[in-house]
Amino acid sequence: DLTMVQKWPVKQAVRCYAEKPRPSRVMETGVRAIDTFNPMAEGGTGFIPGPFGAGKTVLQHAISKQADADVIIMVACGERANEVVEIFKEFPELIDPRTGHNLMERTIIICNTSNMPVAAREASVYTGMTIGEYYRAMGLKVLVMADSTSRWAQALREMSNRLEELPGQDAFPMDLSAIISNFYSRAGLVKLNNGATGSVTFLGTVSPAGGNLKEPVTESTKKAARCFYALSQGRADSKRYPAIDPLESYSKYLEYPEIREYLDERIEKHWADLVYEGKTIIQRGKEANDQINILGDDGVPVEYHERFWKSELLDFVILQQDAFDDIDANCPIERQKTMYGMVIDICRRDFGFTDFERCAQFFKGLINLFRQMNYSEWRSEKFEGYERQIADYLNQQLSK
Structure with a gap:
């Protein structure tokens, strides 16, 4: 029926809304490294840069399966065909936990x-955003994901070169930064004319050649997007997935008073301060590890080992997550709050170890208990059993 057809130029934003306020709610993704450390706002923008094989596509798939959104739009922009086939094979078999459908x-x-042709590559990203805006105008929460925006920028470069425009850095168009900023600004939370709200949250991946985060596409995207989830080759090589670097990554939404209020009400008072405390523990652990590597195990005080192992505990329990496990793949915000609270409480304690071997042995045992806990169903007997085991294990050490 042709009366159902609507035509709209994809490069023109759909603007049928009353106002566009700042984001004030967090979009839960079920990924601890994002929700706990660098939350994404509903109607916000973020991007995932990382070298090839660091897990950008798997992370996007994990978010698309469990994100708190009504509509998911995946734009496979210049990706390898086998990755797209994977989505078509996997998604029809998955059941949505929210609807049961x-x-x-x-x-x-x-x-x-x-x-596929270069012109189609450029159009595909705009098409995804326009469809997102169409559903947003219906008062729905939409998550648009593009994999990868680097291929889109390469298409812009090729077309710019063929039109014989003046090239900018690395032969990209001169106005690459403005094009990317204009595109990212189309996402957002809107108040519709009927008083309802709708949102488009945009998350793109960037595949910089050779993992170089200083190239033009990454730099321009960094100016436009508010969340930055840097995937590190080192973490991917040591099988620490998702390979989101906790120190390089950031979420500027943590600075918004509206988001802070939302986190204080939804999770816990002063949640943003707890997040900064966790990042400090990881930073201090990294510094201690550098010292241990230079001076050797015996060459540094035992406190350095304790600092390093506390950061490892936080890394293994909170930052690492198994995207292929039925339970660990999706971590609800209540569970994140409990687990993070337990880990921070342990990191604040002083155990007074006499030698580094005892320290390492204690923390390895503790990490193992927490890992088993992550694979247990939330608030099940098994989960609470591990909770008691951890409490006993800590008391044994503290009573020595």
Whole structure:
């Protein structure tokens, strides 16, 4: 029926809303390294840069399965065909935990593999955003994901070169930064004319050549996006997934008073301060580890070892997550609050170890108990059993 067809130029934003306030709610993704450390706002923008093989696509798939959104739009922009085929094979089999229906029912896939024309590659990203705005105008929460915006920028470069425009840095268009900023600004939370709210949250991946985060696409995206989830090659190589670097990554939404209020009400008072405390523990652990590597195990005081192992505890329990495990793949915010609270409480204690071997042995045992806890169903007998075991294990050490 042609009366149902709507035509709209994809490069023009759909602006049928009363106002566009600042984001004031957090979008839960079920990924601890994002929700606990660098939360993404509903109607916010973020990007995931990282070298090839660091897990950008797997992370995007994990977010698309469990994010708190009504509609998911995945733009496969210049990706390898096997990755796109994976989405088509996997998604129809998945059940949406929120509705009990098939996940495919609320997923839109815009498929544009690397062997398709350059002009289509440019259009696909804009098409995804326009469809997102269309659903936002219905008062829905939409999550748009583009994999990868680097291929989109390469398409812009090729078209710019063919039009014989003046090239900028690395032969990208001169106005690359403005193009990216204009695109990212189309996302956001809106108040519709009928008083309802709708949102488009945008999350793109960037594949910098050779993992170089100083190249033009990453630099321009950094100016436009408010969340930065840097994937590190070192973490990926040591199988610490998701390989989000806790010190390089950031969320500027933590600075918004509206978001802070939301976190204080939804999770716990002064949650943002607890997050900064966790980042400090990781920073101090990294510094202690550098000293241990230079001077050797015996060459540094035992406190250095304790500092390092506390950061490892935080890393293994909170930052690492198994995207292929039924329980650990999706961590609700209540569970994150409990686990993070337990870990921070342990990190604040002083155990007074006499030698570094005893310290390492104690923390390895503790990490193992917490890992088993992560694989147990929330608030099940098994989960509470591990909670008691951890309490006993700590008391044994503190009573020595």
